[in-house]
Amino acid sequence: MKETNHAPGSWARCSLADVVVLNPKNDANAEQTAGFVPMALAPTDYHGALQHEEKLWGEIKKSYTNFADGDVIFAKVTPCFENGKAAIVRDMPSGIGAGSSEFYVLRPASKEISPSLLFAIIKTQSFMQQGAENMTGAVGLRRVPRTFVESFPIALPPLAEQKVIADKLDTLLAQVENTKARLERIPKILKRFRQSVLAAAVSGRLTEEWRDRTGLPEWGVAVLGDVIGNIDQGWSPKCHNEPTSDESWGVIKTSSVLPMAFLENENKKLPDSLDVRPQLRVLASDILTTRAGPRSRCGITCYVSSTSKNLMICDKVYRYRVIEGNGSSKFLALQLNSPNVLEKIETLKTGISESGMNLTQKKFRQLELNWPTPEEQTEIVHRVDQLFANADRIEQQVNNALARVNNLTQSILAKAFRGELTEQWRQDNPELISGENSAEALLERIKAERAAQKPSGRRKKIRKTEQAAT
Incomplete structure (x- = not known):
C-alpha cells in the first residue's frame, strides 16, 4: 500500500504472504458444532459483528471456506468486496467455522501478528482500491486474485x-x-x-x-372530482433508453414521480421518427400521480414546481390541476401526500397481485378531502x-x-x-522497537518458524524409500 513508503523506518517491509497463511484448513472432529457464515451475514462496518449459524463441522468443512477464531475474513467477489464485507472471526462454536467460498481467509502466521492489524490493512483505501482495480473475471462476477492478496506490500510494526x-x-x-x-x-x-x-x-x-x-370559515368536505379539471393520461411509445437532452423531447418514467418531488431526469428520449404530442407536455404547477404499478408505487403524487426539459407524461401517470378559483394545486398535492389521505387512496386501488395495482380515474375522482378556503390554502x-x-x-x-x-x-x-498515531509512543518506548523486539527480528522469527514446520525434502524421500522397502 502507498502508506508503506511513508511508514517509520523501524517497521519491516514485506508482503501479506510473509505474515499470514491464506485460506488455511481446519483439522477438527466432524461431530463438532461449528459456525457457518454465508456472505449475507458478513458485516460492512469496521466494528460490525460477524453473525453465524450453527452446523456440524462434517456438513460444511469440505464445500466451504474454513476459518477459526482469530482469523480475518473478507469477500473477494464484486460487489461484496467493494462494499467492505469483512470481519475478525470471534466466538465461533468450538472456535471454528466455514462460510461462503467467496471469502478469503487470512490466518496470522504467528501469535506475534495482530489480527486487528491485518483487519485494518484490508480496510485501507489502498487495499480496497487496488484490489478492485486488479479484479479478474467476467463482468458481474469479478474476483480479487489470490496473487494480489499474497503480494500486497505492507509495513510491519x-x-x-x-x-x-x-x-x-x-x-x-x-x-x-x-x-x-x-x-x-x-x-x-x-x-x-x-x-x-x-x-x-x-x-x-x-x-x-x-x-x-x-x-375565515371552518373547513368543508370536497370530492376530488369537483375541485380539479380534466385528468390527462399520457402515452408510452418505444423510446431510446437514455434521457433527453437539449431541445429534444422525452417521455417521463413513473420513477420521475416521488412523494412531493418531480425528478425530470427520469425520462426516456423520444425517437425522431415519432411526432411530439404537445398537449401532454409536463408544465410547472402540474400535479402528477402514478396510476399503475406495484402497490408501493401506485398512487404516488408530486407537484411540479418547475421543469427545464421538453417532457410528456407517460401512460401510467395522471396529470391534472385544481380549477382556478377552487384553491391551490400545491395544497392538493400536499393533501394527497398526507398520511390520512394516503390511507384512503390505498382503499381505492384494485388489482389481483401486489405487483400489478391500478388506480382508476372513476375511483380517484371520488376521493373525499378536507377543503379550506383558497386564502387558507x-x-x-x-x-x-x-x-x-x-x-x-x-x-x-x-x-x-x-x-x-x-x-x-x-x-x-x-x-x-x-x-503517525504512534509517533510519540515510539519516542517514549525505544526498547520495545529495537533488538529482539524490532519488526525485522519479528519477521525473521516468523520465517524460522515456517521453515521449522516444513518437513525437508530429504526426510520425505527417506520416508518414501522406507515404505517401498516394506
Missing part, C-alpha cells in the same frame, strides 16, 4: 506497536461510527417531522389560530414551504457531515499506517 495501533484504531473508529450512527438517524427524524407537518397542514391544526384571527402552502425548507437545509448539512465522517475513517487508517 513491532509486536508491541501493533497492539498500540490496534487499540488506538478501536477507540478512534468507534467514535467515528458512533457519530455516523447519530447522523444517520437524523434523516429518519426529519421524515417523521415532514409527515407531522403534513398531517397538521391538512387537518387545519397548522393554521388554526391564523384562521380564527382572520375570521395559500397560507398553508406558505407555512409548509418554510418548514420543509428548514428541514431540507438541516438534511443537507447532515449529508455534508456524513461525507466528512466517511472520509475520516480512511484518514485515520492512513495515519495509522504512516506511523
Whole structure:
C-alpha cells in the first residue's frame, strides 16, 4: 500500500504472504458444532459483528471456506468486496467455522501478528482500491486474485506497536461510527417531522389560530372530482433508453414521480421518427400521480414546481390541476401526500397481485378531502414551504457531515499506517522497537518458524524409500 513508503523506518517491509497463511484448513472432529457464515451475514462496518449459524463441522468443512477464531475474513467477489464485507472471526462454536467460498481467509502466521492489524490493512483505501482495480473475471462476477492478496506490500510494526495501533484504531473508529450512527438517524427524524407537518397542514391544526384571527370559515368536505379539471393520461411509445437532452423531447418514467418531488431526469428520449404530442407536455404547477404499478408505487403524487426539459407524461401517470378559483394545486398535492389521505387512496386501488395495482380515474375522482378556503390554502402552502425548507437545509448539512465522517475513517487508517498515531509512543518506548523486539527480528522469527514446520525434502524421500522397502 502507498502508506508503506511513508511508514517509520523501524517497521519491516514485506508482503501479506510473509505474515499470514491464506485460506488455511481446519483439522477438527466432524461431530463438532461449528459456525457457518454465508456472505449475507458478513458485516460492512469496521466494528460490525460477524453473525453465524450453527452446523456440524462434517456438513460444511469440505464445500466451504474454513476459518477459526482469530482469523480475518473478507469477500473477494464484486460487489461484496467493494462494499467492505469483512470481519475478525470471534466466538465461533468450538472456535471454528466455514462460510461462503467467496471469502478469503487470512490466518496470522504467528501469535506475534495482530489480527486487528491485518483487519485494518484490508480496510485501507489502498487495499480496497487496488484490489478492485486488479479484479479478474467476467463482468458481474469479478474476483480479487489470490496473487494480489499474497503480494500486497505492507509495513510491519513491532509486536508491541501493533497492539498500540490496534487499540488506538478501536477507540478512534468507534467514535467515528458512533457519530455516523447519530447522523444517520437524523434523516429518519426529519421524515417523521415532514409527515407531522403534513398531517397538521391538512387537518387545519397548522393554521388554526391564523384562521380564527382572520375570521375565515371552518373547513368543508370536497370530492376530488369537483375541485380539479380534466385528468390527462399520457402515452408510452418505444423510446431510446437514455434521457433527453437539449431541445429534444422525452417521455417521463413513473420513477420521475416521488412523494412531493418531480425528478425530470427520469425520462426516456423520444425517437425522431415519432411526432411530439404537445398537449401532454409536463408544465410547472402540474400535479402528477402514478396510476399503475406495484402497490408501493401506485398512487404516488408530486407537484411540479418547475421543469427545464421538453417532457410528456407517460401512460401510467395522471396529470391534472385544481380549477382556478377552487384553491391551490400545491395544497392538493400536499393533501394527497398526507398520511390520512394516503390511507384512503390505498382503499381505492384494485388489482389481483401486489405487483400489478391500478388506480382508476372513476375511483380517484371520488376521493373525499378536507377543503379550506383558497386564502387558507395559500397560507398553508406558505407555512409548509418554510418548514420543509428548514428541514431540507438541516438534511443537507447532515449529508455534508456524513461525507466528512466517511472520509475520516480512511484518514485515520492512513495515519495509522504512516506511523503517525504512534509517533510519540515510539519516542517514549525505544526498547520495545529495537533488538529482539524490532519488526525485522519479528519477521525473521516468523520465517524460522515456517521453515521449522516444513518437513525437508530429504526426510520425505527417506520416508518414501522406507515404505517401498516394506
